[in-house]
Amino acid sequence: MSKYNALGLIETFGIVFVLEAADAMCKSSDVELVGFENVASGYISVLVQGDVGACKAAVEAGVKAVENMGSEVYSSVVIASPHQDLEKITARYSLENLNP
Template identity: 40%
Template sequence: MKSLGVIETRGWVAAIQAVDAACKAAGVTCIGYRKPGSGLVSVCFEGEISAIHTAIERGVAVAGAEHTVKSLVIARPERCVVEALSNLKGNPPPAKKAAEQVVIPAPEP
């Protein structure tokens, strides 16, 4: 992961607005979200550091100060941070290697 950005909002609608604005503002990817409780929604992004800064700024601006709880940007996060984020909702599971199919020919009549 190159860089990580997080926006935490109060409410689902504000989180959706923040994600939409962030992804449109810069070349970042939303890697998932988490709802820790009490109406909070944390949305995570990955991308180049400059794109993450731009995206987070825009997402926070669109969500509004009354709905944004906190935001953060981490350049080159440690592996343990990336592993901790692997269970985010909306995050596709890692691709598993396709199982090798064994074809058994049918007996001849």
């Protein structure tokens, strides 16, 4: 996580809405999609990383995209300057850890 200054996360209900959020997040600013996590009972979180401004713009765009589809975002956050130990948690989100 050393080359990134921030993390941006959105949690919403259903794969369709989280895909729309992730698409809007990646198109809105220079962020890298880290991955996603099926949290529980259909709630899914999507995680991006980049600089603080890019993550803020990405989260705002993702929230707006979900709301434009008539759904709600359960939770969203931008963490500026995340502690290096958070990588122990975010590593499980990583798309690189999925089996092909």
